[in-house]
Amino acid sequence: MNARILRWIVGVALAGAVGVGIFYLGMPSLLEWQSKFLARAFWWLLFCAALALFRVLKGPTAADRAVAVDMLGILIIGLCAVLSLATGRDWYIDIAIAWALQSFIGILALAKYLEGKDFDE
Amino acid sequence: MNETIGIGFIVLGLLFDFFGCVGLVRLPDVYNRLQAAAKCVTLGTCGILFGLFLCKGFGATGIKALLCLSFVLLTAPVSAHALARASFRAGVKPCEGTVVDDYMKDLEPKNIN
Numbered sequence: 262m263n264a265r266i267l268r269w270i271v272g273v274a275l276a277g278a279v280g281v282g283i284f285y286l287g288m289p290s291l292l293e294w295q296s297k298f299l300a301r302a303f304w305w306l307l308f309c310a311a312l313a314l315f316r317v318l319k320g321p322t323a324a325d326r327a328v329a330v331d332m333l334g335i336l337i338i339g340l341c342a343v344l345s346l347a348t349g350r351d352w353y354i355d356i357a358i359a360w361a362l363q364s365f366i367g368i369l370a371l372a373k374y375l376e377g378k379d380f381d382e
Numbered sequence: 383m384n385e386t387i388g389i390g391f392i393v394l395g396l397l398f399d400f401f402g403c404v405g406l407v408r409l410p411d412v413y414n415r416l417q418a419a420a421k422c423v424t425l426g427t428c429g430i431l432f433g434l435f436l437c438k439g440f441g442a443t444g445i446k447a448l449l450c451l452s453f454v455l456l457t458a459p460v461s462a463h464a465l466a467r468a469s470f471r472a473g474v475k476p477c478e479g480t481v482v483d484d485y486m487k488d489l490e491p492k493n494i495n
Binding site for chain 1: 389392395400402404406407412415423424427430431433434442443446447449450453454457458460461462464465467468469471472474
């Protein structure tokens with residue numbers, strides 16, 4: 262019971278530290294940012310992708326890792342949309358469309374592999 | 383006015399993405415994680431893309447955002463369903479508090495290759 266309370270405290274402190282850090286973090290200087298809010302949205306989505314990567318690292322079975330990789334792909338589509346609005350470069354949304362197509366095909370092939378069948382069934 | 387509503391949609395999408403990823407980390411089981419993460423992350427990404435469409439208007443970028451939104455809405459449930467079915471057939475057990483398991487009851491032994 263005590264270990265559970267300690268884990269809750271550590272998790273809430275970590276999330277709060279990341280939130281405060283994102284709120285005070287400046288814009289990264291390698292792109293021309295349109296507004297401060299969109300830079301914060303960029304860092305926020307990177308934090309969500311780090312959570313999904315934590316599940317990829319820790320997942321007990323291969324199915325957990327496949328689920329986390331699927332969610333990471335969908336998150337990156339949103340990240341490309343935010344980048345397209347934040348930097349004013351319109352070709353990021355082309356990357357998002359290509360990523361959606363490729364991630365769908367890849368996850369279907371991964372599901373076939375997990376099921377233990379060949380690819381031509 | 384359109385940009386304000388679009389920024390509101392983007393904030394909603396960011397919140398849904400965050401809650402989906404928290405469910406992906408916190409829940410105890412493959413099926414629970416899939417249930418929480420697939421729906422929340424899909425709705426969050428669709429919110430972000432719709433906010434981008436509202437900010438950009440009916441240009442090339444806005445139409446591409448609508449196309450990407452419809453594609454994500456069509457393909458994300460299909461891939462989540464395929465992953466759930468594959469992980470059940472691969473032999474991943476549900477967690478200990480599971481009450482009902484109808485798929486195991488329906489699955490005949492001759493259907494498992």
